[in-house]
Amino acid sequence: MTPDKNQIAALLDRSRARTALLTDAVDDDELGRQHSPLMSPLVWDLAHVGNQEELWLVRDVGGREPVREDIDHLYDAFKHARKDRPALPLLDPAEARRYLAQVRAKALDVLDRVRLVDEQPLLAGGFAFGMIVQHEQQHDETMLATHQLRTGAPVLSAPPAPPGDRRIRGEVLIPGGAFTMGTDTDPWALDNERPAHAVDVPAFLIDRAPVTNGEYLAFIDAGGYDEPRWWSTRGWEHRNNAGLTAPLHWLQAEGGWHYRRFGRVEAVQADEPVVHVCFFEAEAYASWAGKRLPTEAEWEKAARWDPETGRSRRFPWGDEAPGPEHANLGQRHLTPAAVGAYPAGASPLGVHQLMGDVWEWTSSEFHPHPGFRVFPYAEYSEVFFGGDYRVLRGGSFGTDGSAVRGTFRNWDHPIRRQIFSGFRCARDLAPELA
Numbered sequence: 001m002t003p004d005k006n007q008i009a010a011l012l013d014r015s016r017a018r019t020a021l022l023t024d025a026v027d028d029d030e031l032g033r034q035h036s037p038l039m040s041p042l043v044w045d046l047a048h049v050g051n052q053e054e055l056w057l058v059r060d061v062g063g064r065e066p067v068r069e070d071i072d073h074l075y076d077a078f079k080h081a082r083k084d085r086p087a088l089p090l091l092d093p094a095e096a097r098r099y100l101a102q103v104r105a106k107a108l109d110v111l112d113r114v115r116l117v118d119e120q121p122l123l124a125g126g127f128a129f130g131m132i133v134q135h136e137q138q139h140d141e142t143m144l145a146t147h148q149l150r151t152g153a154p155v156l157s158a159p160p161a162p163p164g165d166r167r168i169r170g171e172v173l174i175p176g177g178a179f180t181m182g183t184d185t186d187p188w189a190l191d192n193e194r195p196a197h198a199v200d201v202p203a204f205l206i207d208r209a210p211v212t213n214g215e216y217l218a219f220i221d222a223g224g225y226d227e228p229r230w231w232s233t234r235g236w237e238h239r240n241n242a243g244l245t246a247p248l249h250w251l252q253a254e255g256g257w258h259y260r261r262f263g264r265v266e267a268v269q270a271d272e273p274v275v276h277v278c279f280f281e282a283e284a285y286a287s288w289a290g291k292r293l294p295t296e297a298e299w300e301k302a303a304r305w306d307p308e309t310g311r312s313r314r315f316p317w318g319d320e321a322p323g324p325e326h327a328n329l330g331q332r333h334l335t336p337a338a339v340g341a342y343p344a345g346a347s348p349l350g351v352h353q354l355m356g357d358v359w360e361w362t363s364s365e366f367h368p369h370p371g372f373r374v375f376p377y378a379e380y381s382e383v384f385f386g387g388d389y390r391v392l393r394g395g396s397f398g399t400d401g402s403a404v405r406g407t408f409r410n411w412d413h414p415i416r417r418q419i420f421s422g423f424r425c426a427r428d429l430a431p432e433l434a
Contacts, residue, residue, distance in 0.1 A: 002125045002126070002187045003126060003130070003187075005111055005112070005116070005126075008111060008126050008129045008130070008133070009108060009111060011129075011130075011133045011402055012104070012107070012108070012111075012129065012132070012133060014400075014402075015133050015136040015137050015140065015400070015402075016100070016104065016136070018136075018137070018140045018331065018400070019046065019049060019100075019136060019139075019140055019143075021156075022042070022140060022143045022144060022147065022156075023042055023043075023046050023093070023143070025147070025155040025156055026042070026150075026155055028092070028093045030042070030150065030152075031043040031046070031093050032086070032090070032092070032093070033086075034083075034085070034086045035146050035149045035150040035151075036146070036149040036418065037082065037083040038082060038149075038416075038418050039082060039142070039145065039146045039149060039418070040082045040085045040142075040146075041085060041086050041090070042143055042146055043090055043091070043092070043093055043096055044075070044085045044088075044090055045139045045142060045143050045146075046093070046096045046097070046100070047071070047074075047075055047090065047091045047095075047096040047099060047100070048075040048077070048139065049100070049135065049136045049139050050096070050099050050100040050103045050104075051068075051071065051072065051075040051103075052075075052132065052135055052136075053100075053103050053104070053107055053132050053136070054066070054067050054068070054103045054106075054107075055072070056122075056128050056131065056132055057103075057106075057107040057110055057111075057128060057129065057132055058103060058106045058107055058110060060122065060128070061110055061114060061122055061123065061128050062106065062107070062109075062110035062113075062114070064106055064110070067099065067102050067103055067106065068099060071091065071099075074088050074089065074090060074091075078379060107132075111129060121375065121376070122376060124187070125187025125188065126187065126188075127187060127188060128376075130187065130188035130402075131188070131190070131376075133188075133402050133403075134188065134190075134402060134403040137399070137400040137402055137403040138403055140331075140398075140400070141396070141398040141399055141400075141403075141420075144156075144331060144398040145398070145418055145419060145420065147262055148249070148261070148262055148418070149418060150263075151263075152263060153263055154262055154263035154264050155262075155263065156262050156263075156334060157334070158331065158332060158333050158334045159332075159333065160333065160335075161328055161333040161335055161336070161337035161338065161341060161397075162337055162338075162341045162342075163338060163341060164271050164337065164338025164339045164340040164341045165338075165339070165340025165341070165343065166271065166339075166340065167340065168208055168209050168339050168340035168343075168352050169208060169209065169339075170207075170208055171205040171206060171207055171208060171427075172205065172206055172207075172208050172302070172349050172350050172351050173203065173204075173205055173349075173429075174201070174203065174204055174205070174206055174298070174301055174302050174305075174349060175203050175307065176200075176201065176202045176203035176204075177200065177201070178198045178199065178200045178201075179198070179199060179201065179300075179301045179304070179305040179310075179312055180196050180197070180198060180199075180304075180311070180312040181196070181197060181198075181199045181297055181300050181301070181312070181369070181407075182194055182195055182196045182197055182369045182407055183195075183196050183314075183407045184196040186314065186405060186407065188402075189405070189407055189408075190380060190381065190408075191372065191373065191374060191375045191376075191380060191381050191382075192366075192368065192369070192372070192380075192381035192409050193369075193407040193408060193409060194369065194371075194372070194373070194375075195369060195370075195371045195372070195373075196312075197369055197370050197371065199297045199301075201295075201297050201298055201301050202428075203429050204294070204298055204426055204427065204428060204429065205426060205427050205428075205429065206294055206298065206299075206302050206351060206424065206425070206426045207291075207351075207424040207425050207426070208350060208351055208352055209273070209339040209340065209351075209352045209353055209424065210273035210274070210336075210339070210353055210357060210358055210360065210422050210423065210424045211273065211274055211282075211285065211422065211423055211424055211425065212270060212271055212272060212273055212274060212339055213268045213269060213270050213271075213272050213273075213274050214270030214271060215274075215289075216247070216274040216277070216285060217257065217268070217270070219284075219285045219288050219289075220245075220246055222288065224284060224285065224288050225239065225244060225245050225246070225284075227288075229287075230284040230285075230287045230288045231280065231283070231284045231287070232280065232283060232284075234280065234414075235279075235280030235281075235283055235284055235414075238278075238280050238414075238415055239280065239281075239284075242415070244278075244281065247274055247275065247276045247277045247281070247417070248276035248277075248417045248418065249261070249276055250268065251265065255267070256268070261334060261335060262334055269335075269338065271338040271339055272335060272336045272337070272338050272339070273336040273339065273353070273357050273358045273422045274358075274422050274423075275336055275357075275358045275396075275420055275421065275422050276417045276418070276419075276420070276421065277361075277417055277421060277422060277423065278414060278415050278416055278417040278421070279293075279361045279390045279414035279415075279416075279421075280414055280415065281417070282361045282421075282422075282423035283361075283363075285423075285425075286423070286425045289425060290427070291425035291426060291427040292363065292425065292426055292427060292428075293361055293362055293363040293423060293425065293426065294362055294363065294424070294425075294426035295362055295363050295364050295426075296362045296363075296364035296391045296393065296409070297364070298362075298426055299354075299360065299362050299393045299394075300312075300393070300406060300407070302347060302349065302351045302354065303315075303316050303347055303351070303354040303355075303393070303394070303406045304316070304347075304406040304407075305347075305348070305349075306348045307348060307349065308348065312406070313348075313406060314405055314406055314407075315345075315355060315405060315406050316345060316346060316347035316348075316351065316354045316355060316406065317344060317345050317346070317347075321401055322345075322355060322356075322401040325342065325344045325345070326342060326344055326345035326355065327342055327345045327353070327355040327356035327357070327395075327401075328341065328342065328353075328356040328357045328397045329355065329356040329395060329397065329399055329400060329401045329404065330399070330400045330401055331397065331398055331400075332397075333397055334397070335397065336357040336358050336396075336397055336420075336422070337353070337356075337357055337397070339352065339353065340352060341353070342356075354393075354394050354406075355394050355395055355404065355406075356394070356395050356396065356397060356399065356404075357394075357396060357397055357422070358394075358396050358397075358420055358421060358422030358423075359392040359393070359394060359395065359396050359399075359410055359419060359420055359421045359422065360392060360393050360394050360421075360422060360423050360424055361390055361392055361421060361422075361423040362390065362391045362392065362393060363390070364390065364391045365386075365389060365390060365391070366384055366385060366386075366387065366389040366390070366391050366409070366411040367385055367386065368381070368382070368385050384411060388413055388414070389411040389412060389413060389414075390411065390412065390413075390414050391409055391410065391411050392410040392411065392412060392419075392421060393408070393409070393410065395408070396419075396420035396421075397420065398420050399420075
């Protein structure tokens with residue numbers, strides 16, 4: 001499970017190739033433009049991934065002299081809000097690319113020379129390198145979301161996702177009892193995924209698949225956006241203030257609903273998971289459907305718990321890294337795949353598409369696991385605990401396989417929907433069945 005140096009170098013290369021794809025796809029003017037106040041200019045993300053690599057791999061792990069210490073403050077995400085970043089004296093695209101190349105050459109030299117030993121926490125299992133791989137892939141997904149928000153002709157392309165299976169519907173019973181949540185063993189797990197701990201989860205029902213566009217359209221057609229009884233107080237207030245009437249990027253035109261995807265307008269596909277909905281929309285749909293959103297612990301138990309062995313798997317299908325047969329990950333496609341497209345990726349109890357396609361909102365706020373310890377810096381997780389966030393699980397079609405697993409925890413504000421977010425529902429058992 002722990003990658004060797006050659007595998008780490010290959011993962012670093014894969015991340016950089018994706019960064020290049022996303023930034024080479026547009027001209028310098030578009031790289032420097034802010035396509036939404038929610039997002040950084042692409043050129044900021046480009047240099048930021050290099051700056052983080054320099055800070056952690058070149059300076060910290062490698063003990064080398066700084067490459068560009070003078071730009072650290074420009075690419076500190078905590079010093080400058082996204083809306084303010086276009087006004088900063090950022091590196092231009094050519095400078096940013098040269099900077100990334102310089103840093104990468106030094107980082108690979110560091111990788112070649114260091115020992116990946118347990119005595120040094122940053123090097124144990126190659127953690128620092130894995131952190132940088134995941135960081136760049138996370139920004140690649142953010143840049144992909146920026147591409148979705150840009151206007152103009154399409155610049156990205158990918159083959160269509162595989163077909164689905166309309167038989168994958170209904171609910172799965174997850175038996176009650178304790179399971180192991182979190183991890184102590186995954187070498188690249190981040191601090192908020194640790195430590196492993198037992199959680200007793202009462203029996204519940206969970207949807208076999210994410211909620212689809214067709215199912216969500218039934219909520220719209222039933223007047224779900226106009227009926228306050230389905231919405232929480234905060235959700236209804238946000239629905240009114242933001243003027244929500246459908247998922248982000250949906251367009252109503254002659255012939256029905258359409259969806260703008262990366263510069264192309266296509267008819268909404270009924271059997272694909274709904275995407276670009278905020279937590280409040282997901283919560284309202286679940287209420288309308290007579291259900292609720294799963295808790296984070298319920299989601300993880302459904303994704304990881306193997307009833308035959310009693311252990312928690314790394315992924316729903318097992319411990320091996322995701323392949324193209326398991327899940328829609330890594331920007332191989334530019335859409336969620338239809339429900340039932342990945343039978344090989346189902347959990348032991350028959351829950352499908354828990355990895356990839358869409359990040360799934362849970363009802364849980366973002367808090368540390370019992371026994372949490374900061375590593376290697378508080379700004380990754382600790383400063384966000386207890387804020388106005390909801391946890392999302394499972395990754396999306398834009399998430400790389402190196403940056404997600406059954407324990408991975410994402411979080412965002414409940415109003416956010418520029419992310420590739422969807423959901424599935426859960427519900428309690430009837431008292432006579434519990």
